[in-house]
Amino acid sequence: MARKKKEDPPKPGAAWMNTFADLMNLLLCFFVLLFSMSTVDAQKFEQVAASFAQSFSIFTAGASAIGDGILISNGVSQLNELDQYMNSTGKASDGDIVPETLAEAEAQIEQAKMEESEELAEKVEEAVEEESLDGVIDIDITSQYVQLTLQGSLLFDSGSAVLKEESLPVLDKIGVMLEKYSESTIEIEGHTDNVPMSGSKYSNNDELSGGRSLSVFNYLIEHTNLDPSMMKHAGRGEYMPIADNSTPEGRAMNRRVEIRIYNSLSSY
Numbered sequence: 001m002a003r004k005k006k007e008d009p010p011k012p013g014a015a016w017m018n019t020f021a022d023l024m025n026l027l028l029c030f031f032v033l034l035f036s037m038s039t040v041d042a043q044k045f046e047q048v049a050a051s052f053a054q055s056f057s058i059f060t061a062g063a064s065a066i067g068d069g070i071l072i073s074n075g076v077s078q079l080n081e082l083d084q085y086m087n088s089t090g091k092a093s094d095g096d097i098v099p100e101t102l103a104e105a106e107a108q109i110e111q112a113k114m115e116e117s118e119e120l121a122e123k124v125e126e127a128v129e130e131e132s133l134d135g136v137i138d139i140d141i142t143s144q145y146v147q148l149t150l151q152g153s154l155l156f157d158s159g160s161a162v163l164k165e166e167s168l169p170v171l172d173k174i175g176v177m178l179e180k181y182s183e184s185t186i187e188i189e190g191h192t193d194n195v196p197m198s199g200s201k202y203s204n205n206d207e208l209s210g211g212r213s214l215s216v217f218n219y220l221i222e223h224t225n226l227d228p229s230m231m232k233h234a235g236r237g238e239y240m241p242i243a244d245n246s247t248p249e250g251r252a253m254n255r256r257v258e259i260r261i262y263n264s265l266s267s268y
Contacts, residue, residue, distance in 0.1 A: 109265075113143035116263040120181075121146045124261065127180065131173040144267075145187075145260040148174070152192070152212070152255030159200035161211030163219060171216065174259065175224035182225065185262040187232040188213045193251035194238040210235025216257055 121141045128137055128148075138149040155167045163171070178186060190213035192205040202208040210233075217233040220226055243250035 110143050113263065113265045114141075116265050117141045117143055117146055120261065120263050123180075124148070124177070127177040131177060133170065133173055136170055137174075145262045148259040148261075150257045150259070151252065152257065153252060155216070155257060156212055159197060159202065159208065161202070161208060161215050163215050168219075171219055172223060175220050175226070178220065178226060178259070178261070179224055181261050182227060182230065184264070185230055185232070185266070186226065187234070187260040187262070188217050188220075189233070189258045189260070190214075190216075190235045191240060191254060191256050191258065192238050193254040194241070194245045195251065204237070206235055206237040208235070209237045212257060216259075 118141060121139060124146050125139060128134060128139065136150065136154065140147045140149065150170070154170065155163055157164065190209035190211070192209045194205070197204055197208060200208070202211060213233040213235050217231060221228050221231070238245075238254070241250070241254045242256075243253035245251050245254060
C-alpha cells in the first residue's frame, strides 16, 4: 500500500492581520457610540451635569457622600430617598433656583451690577444737589459705572486745555464729592468735536482731548485727597460723539469731559 504523503498544517495568518482586526472592532464600537450620543439633548445634559455638581459635588469638589454621609462610590443602589434627591437637584440649599444656563448666570450678574450702579447713582445725585451742580452735570449709569458729564465750554476755551478760572469752583465741588468714593476707580475722559485743529499748540483732536483730561486729572489730584493710583485719564478725540457734528449744538455737546465712578462689582 502506497504511503500517503503527510499534508503540511495550515499556515497561520500574518500577525498584522490580528492587530488590524482589533483596530476595526474598536473603530466600529467608537462610531456606534458616537451615533448613539448624537441624539442627546445638549441643554438637558448641561442641566443634569449642573444639578449633580450642585447637589452631589462629584464633578468639581470630588465629594463622595451626600445626605447623612451615604456613600455613592458603589452605585446608585446605596442612595436612600432617591426621589427626594432627584427632585431637589437644580436648587440651592436656600431654595433659590440655580441658573440652568450660562446666559442666565450672566444675566443675573449683569442685574447685580446694574443694581449696584443704581444705588451709587442715587448717592451721587444727592451729592450733586447738595453742591448745587444740577444744571452743570449730567448723570448717566451703566452696569459698570456712574458717569458725570461736563460740557467742554464750561472748562476750556476753544482749542485750549487750560482750565478756565470760572470752572475751578465747579471742579472743587466735584472733588469734594469724589472724595466720598475714593475707594472706587475713577476715570476721566476728554472728548472733542470733529473740527480740525488750527492755530493751537495741539496738532489734532486726539492730543487736545488727552490734554484736557490730564488737566482735570492734575487739578483734582492737587486739590483733593484722591489716590492717583485709583484714577485714570484718557483722551478719546472725536471718535465717540454723542450728538451730530454737523450742527453747532451737536458739536458743543461732543466737546465734553466725562468722569466715571466705577461700582464695586465692575471689572474696570
